[in-house]
Amino acid sequence: MHTVVCIKQVPDSAQIRVHPVTNTIMRQGVPAIVNPYDLYALEEALRLKDRYGGRITVLCMGPPQAEAALRKALSFGADDAILLTDRAFAGADTLATSYALAAAIARIREDMPVDLVFAGKQTIDGDTAQVGPGIATRLGLQLLTYVSAVGEVDPENRRIIVQRRAEGGVQVLETALPCLITVLEGLNEMRFATMADMFRAARHPLTVWDREAAGIEDITKIGLKGSPTVVSKVFAPRPRTTRAELIEAQSGQPNDLADTLLAKLFTKHPQLGRQIVRRSS
Numbered sequence: 001m002h003t004v005v006c007i008k009q010v011p012d013s014a015q016i017r018v019h020p021v022t023n024t025i026m027r028q029g030v031p032a033i034v035n036p037y038d039l040y041a042l043e044e045a046l047r048l049k050d051r052y053g054g055r056i057t058v059l060c061m062g063p064p065q066a067e068a069a070l071r072k073a074l075s076f077g078a079d080d081a082i083l084l085t086d087r088a089f090a091g092a093d094t095l096a097t098s099y100a101l102a103a104a105i106a107r108i109r110e111d112m113p114v115d116l117v118f119a120g121k122q123t124i125d126g127d128t129a130q131v132g133p134g135i136a137t138r139l140g141l142q143l144l145t146y147v148s149a150v151g152e153v154d155p156e157n158r159r160i161i162v163q164r165r166a167e168g169g170v171q172v173l174e175t176a177l178p179c180l181i182t183v184l185e186g187l188n189e190m191r192f193a194t195m196a197d198m199f200r201a202a203r204h205p206l207t208v209w210d211r212e213a214a215g216i217e218d219i220t221k222i223g224l225k226g227s228p229t230v231v232s233k234v235f236a237p238r239p240r241t242t243r244a245e246l247i248e249a250q251s252g253q254p255n256d257l258a259d260t261l262l263a264k265l266f267t268k269h270p271q272l273g274r275q276i277v278r279r280s281s
């Protein structure tokens with residue numbers, strides 16, 4: 001089985017700060033990490049490889065520094081890594097990103113058929129959750145989103161069973177391979193890479209594709225040219241003026257707590273108390 005896992009290098013959002021005066025995002029000094037959802041996707045691909053054998057190719061579109069994300073994936077056990085990097089990809093929105101990644105996967109398929117494509121549900125910087133479905137649509141793959149568990153795979157009959165988190169429950173779905181799966185957080189626990197794995201990953205040859213190597217001829221579909229999204233405004237939401245308050249009832253009884261709350265409410269909004277008295281009389 002050949003699985004492609006799409007991974008994106010993102011700024012560690014836990015360390016991003018908004019400039020207090022300009023309201024712009026301060027990225028300087030913010031470390032880059034592998035998008036956490038993509039690590040769940042990679043781990044799931046590794047578990048399938050443990051069960052059924054095969055190869056895992058990790059694919060990342062990004063600047064040359066994104067090599068670090070791919071090396072990390074290699075250290076966990078991915079077999080091949082492809083960095084899609086070209087100035088022509090800069091400024092891509094989700095439409096252009098999914099176009100470029102789909103083209104690269106189509107190019108990968110020329111060398112070895114692809115049975116499964118994994119992606120995270122979303123990224124922690126863009127947050128759109130559009131890239132996975134965009135790739136599946138462009139490549140004509142079956143699409144399974146919000147997957148919370150991967151069940152049996154039948155490589156001979158080319159079927160897969162997954163659990164998908166839906167509103168109010170879990171759906172058990174079966175579909176045909178090849179398909180694209182986007183995964184939720186917490187579907188597995190990532191393995192650790194040993195020191196030997198890290199050395200192997202550091203030495204592993206990386207495949208670097210520019211636009212031409214990925215087989216992309218139409219430059220109007222990639223990068224800024226292929227991106228109809230326009231960011232009209234970026235702002236930080238205003239901090240709330242009202243604050244939460246901890247109210248403790250004297251006795252700890254529910255009725256006592258309700259009385260304390262009402263008393264506080266009527267003190268703050270006396271007209272509310274007068275309205276209630278008027279209505280009940």
Ligand SMILES: Cc1cc2nc3c(=O)[nH]c(=O)nc-3n(C[C@H](O)[C@H](O)[C@H](O)COP(=O)(O)OP(=O)(O)OC[C@H]3O[C@@H](n4cnc5c(N)ncnc54)[C@H](O)[C@@H]3O)c2cc1C
Nearest residue numbers: 006007061091093094119120122123126127128129130131
């Ligand atoms: C309103 C808006 C405006 C933007 N403007 C710009 C801009 O001007 N310039 C700019 O550079 N970016 C811009 N971006 C960011 C850019 O659109 C996204 O980084 C990119 O399209 C991926 O979308 P996402 O992060 O929302 O991915 P999602 O759809 O949330 O990601 C889902 C999954 O797809 C896969 N994936 C996503 N991106 C990649 C990747 N690059 N390589 C490999 N796998 C990937 C991962 O598995 C990921 O978990 C903008 C985003 C938004 C929402």
